[in-house]
Amino acid sequence: MDTHWQARWIRHPDFQGITPIGMLHKETEPRPERLHPPELKHHHTLFRKEMDLVADQLGKVVLSISADDYYKLYINGIFVAQGPAQGYPFHYHYNRLDVTSYLVPGRNAIAVHVYYQGLVNRAYNSGDLRQGLIAELTTAGQTTPLAKTDESWRCARTMEYGTGDAATTGYDTQYIEHIDSRLAFRGWRAAGFDDSGWMRPAALGLEHTGYILFEQPTPPVEVYRKKPARVQRIGDNHYLLDFGEEITGQFTMKVRGEAGTVIEVRCGEELDDDGRVRYEMRCNCNYREQWTLSGHEDELEPFDYKAFRYVEIIGPGRILDERTFAAVVRHYPLSPRQSGIFRSEEWLLNGIWDICCRAVQSCAQESYVDCPSREKGQYLGDNTIIGHAHLYVSGDSRLVRKALRDFAVSTTICPGMMAVAPGNFMQEIADFSCLWPMQLLTYYRHTGDTAFLQEMLPFADGIVDYFRKYQRADGLLADVKEKWNLVDWPENLRDGYDFPLTRPVGEGCHNVINALYYGCVQTVQEIKDELQVAYEDWLPAFKTAFLATFYRPESGLFADAENSAHCSLHAGVFPLLFGLAPEQAVPALVAEIRRKRFSCGVYMAYFVLKALARAGEHALIYELITGDDEHSWSQMLREGATSCFEAWGKEQKWNTSLCHAWGSAPIPVLIEDIIGLKPARPGWEEISLEPRLPPGMKPFHLRIVVPAGILEVRYDGAEAELILPDQTVRRPAGGKL
Structure with a gap:
């Protein structure tokens, strides 16, 4: 147009x-x-x-x-x-x-x-x-x-x-809609x-x-109605509804009552200790609204959407008709024929897949949103995990492509990209900017879209150039003050990271932003290799400076900051992920992850798992995904999750959203690093199946949609069978295709 x-x-x-x-x-x-x-x-x-x-x-x-x-x-x-x-x-x-x-x-x-x-x-x-x-x-x-x-x-x-x-709710995300049908x-x-x-x-x-x-x-979002899974009548005109799972949308019903009659509608993600809807939600939203009737037959039609599972309705007299109770659900179109399916004889894996898949579905709107409640914003860093998972959940790459362009367009404001885009909310996070080229390369590997890769390359170069202004004499970044240095979120899940991550960040040189920048440049170079674009490789010199500054040979670990003796989980994960760690340091880094497990936020878990995959530690990956400690997806399930949380547990963050797709790492990691199904060439023109299934893993069935068609992997406990559109290939659990 x-x-x-x-x-x-x-x-x-x-x-x-x-x-x-x-x-x-x-x-x-x-x-x-x-x-x-x-x-x-x-x-x-x-x-x-x-x-x-x-x-x-x-x-x-x-x-x-x-x-x-x-x-x-x-x-x-x-x-x-x-x-x-x-x-x-x-x-x-x-x-x-x-x-x-x-x-x-x-x-x-x-x-x-x-x-x-x-x-x-x-x-x-x-x-x-x-x-x-x-x-x-x-x-x-x-x-x-x-x-x-x-x-x-x-x-x-x-x-x-x-x-x-x-009144507004969330972070001024939406207005409370006290609807007056008169x-x-x-x-x-x-x-x-x-x-x-x-x-x-x-x-x-x-x-x-x-x-x-x-x-x-x-395409526009898909909109449809869903009936409650359970309707409980509490009083004459008092109902408690359970939709059985977290959804994104609105609640609707039809009522005929006297003009001026007020009905109260409370929505929430969970129930309180008395079994009533917790409408003053822990994620900082207050979903308590009033609806005033007109005297005719009225239909409740909120305009904006919420994240909820439960609804409580309170009204005078016997005027409610439970047959009209419904949720108007909305999300990016997800065709059952196109959607990814995973079913295992292991109930825990099914539960983890389901809560991750449902979070991805709920957070895929016209754009990806970090959560459909408190913020409803498209965050650049979150997209690393959400977009990757959504490629498998939906079989549709268009929303990932659009998200990449959204952030490319944000370079009008800052060549180093904004952390939230599009929109007028101005937030900048250095860590997230470094992740954008990695998202671009993931998209390319799944689609083979060379033209888009070529179009986006200048924006990837722009990120690299933006951070160069912070390089000191040895090439490392220091005092990156214009953007927030995140490391991980929330603060209490940074494993004691020893550097003042204030805003602006403290003086000096710290590990994570430098490791991420190294990974950013490394990825841009991989993109240029794909496009046959020449470049000067200055990564060896950067690696030398990084090791001299952060590597502690006596322990084989990496320190958080230049003058720190503290070695957090985070300080070791990114060097392991990007190949910054010397070969002799890998066992110590893996041992540290084995000891500390997920002493990090849910967002960081994706990078922990991917770092272990690079180190070939597939058994430990599976152990962490299926672990039952306090920092695990099992913990979410124990607390009643139907979509993955913002933190490992409801009480581990002061304002935890109970639907946060940055926790969906098990989807791509299970497929790529445990089942071992990956594109061998961009666009899935060639397919790699290299199962790394741990002993005792129960039989499963995986079905995904890729540009080459529908792929299925069936595992019977001994062999993994890859079913392609035109052939079937069998490989032992540890074999290669």
Whole structure:
């Protein structure tokens, strides 16, 4: 989509003449001083257009549509889609939808609910006073649009969801929606609704808005209804619902009651000690909302989404109908035919796979989100694990590709990339920036997409160049103060890392950021090898300086910082992972991991396991994945997890999210490093099966979808059988293909 579109952006007259606020800046720089009018926050606008169509116009009809911040689209009263994926105004997305089946000969209505949140957070690209809708309806063989956004549309602000002075929750992630159905426009989505009292929108051409629009490279989220697994009646009009698993979405029901009747709805990820919904959630969200009835039959339709498993409903009188209770679930499309499947005779492995898979599904929205509750943000570092797991869970590489581009686009703000993208929430984490080239290479190995690899190479080079300004005389990085130095999160799971990780970081030179930078440069060089691009190899000199500074030969371990004697788990994992450790140090490093196990956060577990794979310690990998100590996926299962947690246990972090896909490392590690199934050439043009199954591992069945087709591995306890689209290959548990 470009400026040749005939459609114009339309916006509610409240925003007419409003100049957008420039929100993008380095994290260490002050935020824009211009204040946001509070009356324009939490702004819900309904847009409508009716038109007459004849049968000849209803061949293949396509609607191109976008909105800022977000839309939900209805045609003739039927929900069609929602979006778009968030983006910066200079790289904004639109959806291209086949809507043929929703249209009829005669009168048709296009109805769009557009939400402008007005907050600066990780979830929406908002707070910049950009609001509006653009749409164009076209049909094959005709140059004139059937409909387009212009001044002929009608619009109205609905106050049913409250105003900008409402309470927010999470990290200002969303507004609490105290919905008042008395203020709703009933029937506004259908043809024939009387909108004569509505306003005409303000309209601007693309050339006046500053938007540059690109077709969204991923489909809109999948939306469907799910009935509760269990409904418990507590009183006359008091219900407790259990959906059986963590979900991302909204709760809905239908009720008829007297006008002004108030029903309280509480959502949560867990129950409290009294068996009631813990709506004041440990992840810093408060999901307690009120719904006021209109006197007609009302349907509860929250706009924003939550992360929850349980719902508690409290209302006066006997007016609730449990047959209407449902969750409106949303996530990136996941076809059962395309999805990865793993089933073992070992119940623990099944449980670990399931909680990891469900977290990946719940956190894959229009973008990857770290959690669908407190933050709802796409974090660069988290994507290392989420994206890798999602490739296997979904068999779909498009969301990984889009995520890589999202962060490439963020280099407009900083060539070293932002930690959260896209959006107006400015956060920078040095560790995460160094991981982006590794994500790019993982994507390439799975897809063979050489053109994209070539396109993204300058951004990978840009990260390397960005950090060079922190190099001292021996080549190591010191005083990387412009970005947060994370090492691991939360702080209490850094294994006593001996360096002041304040913001800005303390003076001096420490291990992890240097090891990650080495891995970053190493990966960029691998990318250039693939593309046959020449480069100067300065890694040997960097390695020499790294060993001289951090390696402690007497123990075979690596110190946290230049002048430290402390050797944390983290300080040894990355040198082992990237080949910085001398061969004679590998046994000591492995022994340290064996002793300390996961004395780290869930995020870091991915790197621990991958480092052990590089060292050939597959039995220890399996032991850690299936371990039953306090820092394990078993601990999550013992605490009732249906998706993996942000920390190993609910009490191990002060605000633990109970759905956090950065804990999904077992999915790629089991497949690649235990079962040993990998692409031998990019795009799975050749397949490698090198099983490293530990003695006693029970039979299993794995099914994944890759560009080459459906791959299955069956293990009967003695042999691993690889089933390809056109052949079957058998290998012993320790054999090679």
